[in-house]
Amino acid sequence: MTPQGRGGSDARDPExxxxxxxxxxxxxxxxAGLADxxxxxxxxxxxxxxxxxxxxDLHRAVDRYRRAVRADPARRAVWSNELAVSLTxxxxVTGTADDLAAARRAAxxxxxxxxxxSPQWARxxxxxxxxxxxxxDATGTLTDLNTAIDLGDRASAALPRTDRAWARVRSNVGMLRMDRYERLxxxxxxxxxxxxxxxxxxxxHLxxxxxxxxxxxxxxALLTRHGTQFPDGAAPRPGERIGLTDLDAAIAAYRRAIEVSQWKVAGRATFLSNxxxxxxxxxxxxRLGESPESGEPELREAxxxxxxxxxxxxxxxxxRASRxxxxxxxxxxxxEETGSADDVDAARTALRQACASGLSVAPEMTVDAAHNWIRWAMRRSAWDEVDEADGHLLRAAEALHRAQSLRRHREAWLLASRGLAQEGAFALARQGRPEAAAVRLERGRAVLLSEELGLVPALLNRLPAPLRDRYSDAVRRVQEALRNAG
Incomplete structure (x- = not known):
């Protein structure tokens, strides 16, 4: 996302x-004088x-804007907005849910x-x-994504094209739509x-x-469109040409972003990663196009x-998990270019860390990392790694399912992990654990069963309290019976 806020056009030395x-x-x-x-x-x-x-410095900025809101209530919209930007x-940096909740309240x-x-409302x-x-990003709740896109469209419509915020909003809504494309x-x-x-x-402006x-x-956006040529990593058909126009344009855009970046730390990390x-x-x-050219130099740069x-x-x-x-x-x-055991070990370590670090703050990233690790480990017949990655996948997928309030959204997340359950089960079977393999195949259906048993808080909370308590007690007894049955 694009950093925003007024950024202090006349900002001087903090001291x-x-x-x-x-x-x-x-x-x-x-x-108003103090607020300024x-x-x-x-x-x-x-x-x-x-x-x-x-x-x-961020904590100090948050404190100053909270004080500005109190000092100048006539410009509450301005100062609350700056407070929200600083909190985001x-x-x-922190990934702390309280900071995000405070930012949302201020916004x-x-x-x-x-x-x-008005333009101020749009900002x-x-x-x-x-x-x-x-x-x-934190919960995978598609309702929040749809709301963000709709609100962003309204905000950009309320701004004149000459307002610099117009381009920011358009760019951010574009990325939100790309997120929705990747999911739906x-x-x-x-x-x-x-x-x-x-x-x-x-x-x-330059x-x-x-x-x-x-x-x-x-x-x-260009990188994502490039990827539509060969979905799911499928090899091209014989004689099929792979277009690199979008990809090369994306690389040029990232290089230019690094060159002109004024967001020295946070921005540079994003642009380098991309x-x-x-x-x-x-x-x-x-490689998919069977080019004889070695990719090692570009990979080492990457x-x-x-x-x-x-x-x-x-x-x-x-x-962090995504990176x-x-x-x-x-x-x-x-x-795969070098055949180096050290490179294999480094790749495995990075994917393991990605899976672990995403579970609490970015479960969608854990799903992606586990997906990559499982497919790679399958090619190497590294069944213990498939099993380990599948454990991360299952925990992340279940967290994402629980976060959804609409069934069609839960089903969208189920699709992200359904096929990988078979690979996890296959790995268990190859390790001589057929019973565990059968259980793994059933876990996906168990997620939907748990939903039908009421483990969707957004829906359960709509019930009257006495009925909710009776229903929760019945669910507890059914779950206990299922566990006792093995």
Whole structure:
């Protein structure tokens, strides 16, 4: 997603803004004047965070905007929106649910305080879109994704094209539509994502500090469209030509994003990760096309970029699992080029870490990483690894199923893990564990059975309390009977 917020167009050194703030408070300055000084201080701290990655600056920015909301209630929409932006920055580092919940509350308050349909309302709504996007990433709840897309469309319609926020909103909605395409497969969402990302880049000024983020989003959309040529890694038919136009354009966009980036830490990690992923995909495309060209140089460049990206990503950040997953894929591809046992071990370690780190904050990333690990381990007949990865997959898939309130959304997540259950069962059988293999095949159906037994809180909570208690007791007794039956 593209960083947003006013970013402090007049942001100075944080210590300088702090001195000015203290002097004003000593003179008894309050109201709008104090809020403006708090804004300058917060903006300076946020800018320093982008350059250093020191979260203490983000905490200071959050504190200053909370104080601005109290000091200047007439501009509540402005200050609550800036508070929400700072809290989403903080969440991107900590992965703490409380930070995300606080960001969403602030964004909702800002949106409610603004005049609906006005540019200020659109900017506040755009921040709320980011909060819903983060919530979707954390839980996989497709309802949040659909709400974010609808709200983003309304926000962009309320902004004139000359407003810099217009391009930001268009770019972000494009990425949301790409997320929905990857889950539900509607081609209109993919083509819309590319179009929206292109519009944002074409309408940007060369000195716009957010240009790097829009270039990154364009690269993401182009990379996804490139991948539609060979779904599920299927080899091309004899004589079939693999087009590299979208892929090469994506790589160029990522390289340019890195060059013009002003988001020194958080942004650089994102752009490096995406560049590494695209370079890996290019080698895979050439390999599928049976090109005689060696992919080792590009893969080594990809591994360097991805290793730096993971190193820049805090251990608690929600995106860490995704970046480890991409690093694991690059190392896996490199091991197939070199045949090095060290590369195999490094790839296995990265995928294992991706699976583990995504379970609590990004279960969708755990599903993806487990998927990659299982397929690779199957090719190597590494049945113990298939079993280990399948365990991560099952825990993540069950968490994603439980998060959905609509059955069609639960079924969409079930499709993501259904086929892999067979591979997990096959691995168990190859290890001489036929009973465990049979149980693994039944676990997918058990997930749906658990839903029918009422393990969907969003639906269960609609029942009257006495009926809910009786129903929960009946479910508990049925589950206990099932466990006792083995």
């Amino acid at each position: 300088e803004t702090e001195r000015a703030l203290r002097q004003a408070e000593a003179r008894g300055v309050g109201g 000084l708090l804004d300058r201080s917060a903006a300076a701290h946020r800018r320093r965070f982008w350059n250093s990655g020191d979260t203490r 920055d903080l969440y991107d 909702e308050e800002a949106t409610a305080a603004a005049e609906e349909g 506040c709504a755009a921040t709320l879109v980011l909060c819903l996007w983060d919530l979707y 497969g509607a081609a209109d969402d993919l083509h819309g994502a590319v179009r929206l990302a292109e519009e944002a880049v074409e309408g940007a 000195d716009d500090p957010e240009l790097s983020g829009w270039l990154n989003n364009l690269g993401n 560049l590494g992923n695209a370079l890996t995909d290019r080698v895979e495309a050439l 591994v360097r970029a991805l290793t730096e990206a993971v190193g820049l990503t805090p251990s608690t950040a929600p995106y 480890l997953n991409v690093l694991g894929e690059a190392l896996r591809a490199l091991s």
